[in-house]
Amino acid sequence: MTYEGIAASSGIGIGRAVLIKEQDLSYEAKAVSNVKEEIDRYNSALDKFKSDTSAKADELEKSVGAKEAEIIRGHILMITDPFMQSEIERLIGEGECAEKALETMCDMYAAMFSSTGDELTMQRVTDIEDIRKGMLSILLGRNETDIGDCPGGSVIVVKDLTPSMTAGIKKENIEAIVTETGGFTSHSAILARALEIPAVLSVSNITKLISDGEDIIVDGSSGSVINSPNPAQRADYEGRRSSFLEAKAALRNFVGKETKTADGVKLELCCNIGKPADAHNVIDCDGEGVGLFRTEFLFMDNTSLPSEEEQFEAYRKVAASMNGKPVIIRTLDIGGDKEIPYLGLEPEDNPFLGYRAVRYCLSRPDVYKPQLRALLRASAFGDVRIMAPLVTTVDEMRSVRALVEEIKSELDSEGVEYNKNIKIGAMAETAAAGVVPDLLARESDFFSIGTNDLTGYTMCVDRGNPKVAYLYSAYDPAVLRMIKNIITAGKNAGIPVGMCGEAAADPLLIPMLIAFGLDEYSVSPTSVLATRRTISLWSVNEAKTLAEKVMMLETEKEVKKALADAAMLQEKKGGNK
Numbered sequence: 001m002t003y004e005g006i007a008a009s010s011g012i013g014i015g016r017a018v019l020i021k022e023q024d025l026s027y028e029a030k031a032v033s034n035v036k037e038e039i040d041r042y043n044s045a046l047d048k049f050k051s052d053t054s055a056k057a058d059e060l061e062k063s064v065g066a067k068e069a070e071i072i073r074g075h076i077l078m079i080t081d082p083f084m085q086s087e088i089e090r091l092i093g094e095g096e097c098a099e100k101a102l103e104t105m106c107d108m109y110a111a112m113f114s115s116t117g118d119e120l121t122m123q124r125v126t127d128i129e130d131i132r133k134g135m136l137s138i139l140l141g142r143n144e145t146d147i148g149d150c151p152g153g154s155v156i157v158v159k160d161l162t163p164s165m166t167a168g169i170k171k172e173n174i175e176a177i178v179t180e181t182g183g184f185t186s187h188s189a190i191l192a193r194a195l196e197i198p199a200v201l202s203v204s205n206i207t208k209l210i211s212d213g214e215d216i217i218v219d220g221s222s223g224s225v226i227n228s229p230n231p232a233q234r235a236d237y238e239g240r241r242s243s244f245l246e247a248k249a250a251l252r253n254f255v256g257k258e259t260k261t262a263d264g265v266k267l268e269l270c271c272n273i274g275k276p277a278d279a280h281n282v283i284d285c286d287g288e289g290v291g292l293f294r295t296e297f298l299f300m301d302n303t304s305l306p307s308e309e310e311q312f313e314a315y316r317k318v319a320a321s322m323n324g325k326p327v328i329i330r331t332l333d334i335g336g337d338k339e340i341p342y343l344g345l346e347p348e349d350n351p352f353l354g355y356r357a358v359r360y361c362l363s364r365p366d367v368y369k370p371q372l373r374a375l376l377r378a379s380a381f382g383d384v385r386i387m388a389p390l391v392t393t394v395d396e397m398r399s400v401r402a403l404v405e406e407i408k409s410e411l412d413s414e415g416v417e418y419n420k421n422i423k424i425g426a427m428a429e430t431a432a433a434g435v436v437p438d439l440l441a442r443e444s445d446f447f448s449i450g451t452n453d454l455t456g457y458t459m460c461v462d463r464g465n466p467k468v469a470y471l472y473s474a475y476d477p478a479v480l481r482m483i484k485n486i487i488t489a490g491k492n493a494g495i496p497v498g499m500c501g502e503a504a505a506d507p508l509l510i511p512m513l514i515a516f517g518l519d520e521y522s523v524s525p526t527s528v529l530a531t532r533r534t535i536s537l538w539s540v541n542e543a544k545t546l547a548e549k550v551m552m553l554e555t556e557k558e559v560k561k562a563l564a565d566a567a568m569l570q571e572k573k574g575g576n577k
């Protein structure tokens, strides 16, 4: 049988299923008579949880990386949050046993995170579940699930792969991972990609459909899972696995190389990051700078507004670790669907068209000024550039610049150092930006095209609505014209234009971007080498010839097909590059 799920980590895994059973964490909730004793019992479980988690984080840091270790270190912060602690003590004081009090609080946090509808915030539910399981197994004295003992050739089949479960993982023994939950950006997916283990997530009921020890094939590039494959299927996938591994090894040839078109035009290839710890990945993956640092995490990981100092430290860290390479930091892109309880934003009917990003920030100097001050101060430690999200009008850019000027005067009078020529750019991701990029270019030192939103705002499609997902495509002639307009306007105004949306790493679109004259590509660290390779396959003239033809096409389907055909031909021409 073939089952389908989300292709979350590319590659082919062929092996034997190891079914990870859910741990039995059932208990009988008893009323507590000695409150002090119960709080002490909870606190000693908490101490053990903290030391176990910190040991797991150290292990994960060695085996996978700093960013992944940060995920589980965050669990310690969550469980020791003063509000969590005082509420648990209050519930125990009211007679609940430690297990029950813990679960009441975990339920409350999980419900709060689930209600946002935002993918990033909803991931916190996995963290809460991980904390719940970890704490309960200590309180109940039961052993936690450990996948460290899986033999070679194992395919892990599990409901949800929690970060703490992966701490002791032996990468060489694991062929693939299959789960019942999680999306492309879930922790399971992030961990699988960091470990370079093929993974397919959200395959419904898979833990009931596969038996322990059964032969299984996992195609993490297409999202299929095949159990008990026949000999022909096995041979086919063995072939695919070899080709995948060969292509992956060939990418290593691009490490340390300049990013150039086939005719030698030098381009810039940077990375998108979401946390300061990700800066290591940029260096490890051979990125040439940071093209987008999403700063939302600083605000979402906190229970109150992060201070200027806290922000400064985070920005300084990234700037300093990039050794003079550019670091474009996007100011807070929050509001609307991304709810942060302490910001007190009211629910809106059309959050994507609402009070968010630069609109929110400009009306809240108490939130925006500390961030801009922190960014200016960090600019003394590296090539920090400021980028405003969701810009629609010239007035917005003027207001951002005016605020930056005001802060510069403050810093001057305080004798604080910063880069006086700091660049201030606009994220081009709204339909307005695609129509009047020439006007916005006069107020911007650079553009970075956010195709994720630009596609949504051009096609009038909510990114998360499956009913209209067929319209959400950067191959649509309308989106391509927007992209071309923005790049052309930037070139006419003499400012650099980058792209930090997903389209920058799309091998089909790259020749179009070369043809339009895009200067900088910002992609996830793991896509750096593949993007460098695709760029190297095309000369500017070849790309322009293709673009001329494609820009005459009328439908998304025609565009996609023309680009796919051209990419295939170019691959053949590029030989063994």
Ligand code: PEP
Binding pocket: 292, 294, 333, 429, 449, 450, 451, 452, 453, 454, 500, 501, 502
């Ligand atoms: C975009 O909109 O293309 C983008 C890069 O930003 P985000 O996905 O964070 O909205």
Ligand code: MG
Binding pocket: 389, 429, 450, 452, 453
């Ligand atoms: Mg965006």
